[in-house]
Amino acid sequence: MSTGIVFRPQLPPEELPGVVRAADEAGVPELWLWEDCFLQGGPTAAAAALAWSERLRVGIGLLPVPLRNPAVVAMELATLARLFPGRVVPVLGHGVLDWMAQVGAGVDSPMTLLREHTEAVRDLLDGRRLDVSGRYVALDGVALDQPPAERPPLLVGARGPKTIRLAGEVADGVLIDHTGSDPDTVRRARAVVDEGRSASGRPGRAVVTVYTELDPAAPDLAARVADRVAEVRDAGADTVVLQGTDERPDPRPLLDGLAAAGLLPG
Known part of the structure; x- marks a missing residue:
């Protein structure tokens, strides 16, 4: 199991x-970094964080698919993956639907868009040449000239069971935000994403990453951190x-809490 912290874009x-x-x-x-409307851009902040650090894995949670063409997303992610091999974890998602409508990017079927977009980004990062004529994604002989040597793990951000299952089917796992970080919800998400992965026929185990919220000023922070990480881990999370x-x-x-709880490597 791995641990991490979130740089909230309100900062x-x-x-x-x-x-x-x-x-x-x-x-x-x-x-982990958020990309919330209308705050900081995810790939921009991720590139800076990766350049400033020596060994951190940086997650982008998440990139709203209505805002970008999948070819552009694949180009951005391929660049990061080549510059910082093994250190970027991108997440795609619906985005907040009200915000998507606010910028004129709302669609009638967010699930269809998410499936088409994720499959296209995944396959482009795998070095494939795509001819796609979907409901929302259209690619005519598109391929990356410089795909990464190894595709970074591609997750889908999800709350509901349909999207969680989709994450298992078309991506490498799921990101659950803090509203779904109670153990019962994580346990259900673990089962559903695994079902989706099995149905896809692709090898490997689906990854479950979970955001969980704690008050950094709470008393007995180290004990609270240890308890929360343990209960989310035991419910099936791979990364808390x-x-x-x-x-x-x-x-x-929270870094101090993780260290005091003995939850940091070394």
């Missing part, structure tokens, strides 16, 4: 370098990522 981007340095020095394996609250978004105290 100004000027604070990202300090959080990256703190995470790198603490030895936490993963730093801690985030601060709306009122206290700075994740650096």
